[in-house]
Amino acid sequence: MQAVLTVDLGAITANWRALCDRHQGGAVAGVVKADAYGLGAVPVARALREAGCQHFFVAHLAEGVAVREALGPGPMIAVLNGFAPGADEGAGLVPVLNSLPGLSAHAAAARRAGRPAPAILHLDTGMSRLGLDAREQAALAEDPGLREGLDLRFVMTHLACADEPDHALNAAQAARFAAACARLAPGVPRSLANSSGLFLGAGFASDLARPGAALYGINPTPGRPNPMRQAVRLAAPVLQLREVPAGATVGYGAAWTAPRPARVATVAAGYADGYLRALSGRATGCVAGRPVPLVGRVSMDLITFDVTDIPDCAPGTMVELIGPGRTPDDLAALAGTIGYEILTALGARYRRAYLPA
Numbered sequence: 001m002q003a004v005l006t007v008d009l010g011a012i013t014a015n016w017r018a019l020c021d022r023h024q025g026g027a028v029a030g031v032v033k034a035d036a037y038g039l040g041a042v043p044v045a046r047a048l049r050e051a052g053c054q055h056f057f058v059a060h061l062a063e064g065v066a067v068r069e070a071l072g073p074g075p076m077i078a079v080l081n082g083f084a085p086g087a088d089e090g091a092g093l094v095p096v097l098n099s100l101p102g103l104s105a106h107a108a109a110a111r112r113a114g115r116p117a118p119a120i121l122h123l124d125t126g127m128s129r130l131g132l133d134a135r136e137q138a139a140l141a142e143d144p145g146l147r148e149g150l151d152l153r154f155v156m157t158h159l160a161c162a163d164e165p166d167h168a169l170n171a172a173q174a175a176r177f178a179a180a181c182a183r184l185a186p187g188v189p190r191s192l193a194n195s196s197g198l199f200l201g202a203g204f205a206s207d208l209a210r211p212g213a214a215l216y217g218i219n220p221t222p223g224r225p226n227p228m229r230q231a232v233r234l235a236a237p238v239l240q241l242r243e244v245p246a247g248a249t250v251g252y253g254a255a256w257t258a259p260r261p262a263r264v265a266t267v268a269a270g271y272a273d274g275y276l277r278a279l280s281g282r283a284t285g286c287v288a289g290r291p292v293p294l295v296g297r298v299s300m301d302l303i304t305f306d307v308t309d310i311p312d313c314a315p316g317t318m319v320e321l322i323g324p325g326r327t328p329d330d331l332a333a334l335a336g337t338i339g340y341e342i343l344t345a346l347g348a349r350y351r352r353a354y355l356p357a
């Protein structure tokens with residue numbers, strides 16, 4: 001008996017189309033890094049490609065190679081963390097150039113090869129993580145010959161606070177980006193918004209948006225109703241049921257004490273499967289539409305629910321852990337994290353079922 005993670009590819013492609021409608025005048029990429037936020041980069045990228053998506057972003061070179069193998073030639077696959085010239089070994093991946101030395105290396109290799117090298121120029125406008133910083137941008141402005149040999153497909157920046165619409169850094173980054181693009185890469189298409197950036201208004205439109213989380217159902221507008229469709233369900237089977245007397249304790253640390261004679265269901269999922277230990281004593285599961293409280297600590301492979309009020313719960317009954325009413329964002333709020341972390345933590349031990357797009 002195994003837990004089942006169901007990924008709704010139809011919801012993901014519907015979310016992509018909804019974001020395309022929202023991003024008037026610009027294209028919308030699919031960010032499929034970290035195995036498409038834990039949901040499976042190959043099936044997700046294939047579904048998005050079928051839906052018409054032509055630009056993909058991954059973080060690592062190896063992720064890009066796998067997505068290229070799945071999609072074949074055609075769509076742009078960009079590697080956010082960059083890679084050394086030639087390291088993609090003919091996979092036709094586009095490096096994101098995150099520093100001046102990186103840019104120079106790719107430009108020099110292209111000049112040696114006598115063939116323009118596709119690349120994306122990343123400008124840091126306030127994230128202070130990757131991308132050419134202010135000093136590097138000034139150096140590039142001074143010597144535009146540095147980028148000779150590069151075929152710049154896009155110039156991009158990344159917003160630090162897009163999920164806080166009132167944060168002053170949003171407008172500041174957009175303004176810095178516009179000025180830097182005009183100075184360093186006039187005429188090169190621009191890429192600005194992530195998921196939440198798409199909801200900041202017209203000033204954040206660009207030639208290519210780069211949403212990830214919203215495709216997978218994470219709310220890009222925290223604190224407001226979620227405009228996206230849920231894409232994930234997780235259900236795990238009851239292994240055993242036991243009757244415990246009032247006063248009995250359950251699990252590590254004896255953290256839960258039965259307040260009355262209770263029936264406890266032991267379910268096959270735990271923190272090794274990405275069901276975070278911080279959910280201990282906080283989350284609920286769902287059995288046949290009825291909520292059941294998680295009791296005691298989440299352990300590595302097992303969790304326990306109080307099913308006293310669900311008489312028909314039996315070994316093999318599936319307990320829904322993620323679904324309507326307990327979305328990744330809901331679990332994140334209970335665990336003190338963000339939905340992104342809930343999704344990317346989803347473990348490797350589930351049977352994965354894909355609902356067709």
Ligand SMILES: *Cc1c(COP(=O)(O)O)cnc(C)c1O
Binds near residue numbers: 033193195
């Ligand atoms: C991860 C990432 C994205 C996607 O962000 P979401 O918030 O998931 O939409 C876009 N751009 C860059 C540079 C990223 O690292």
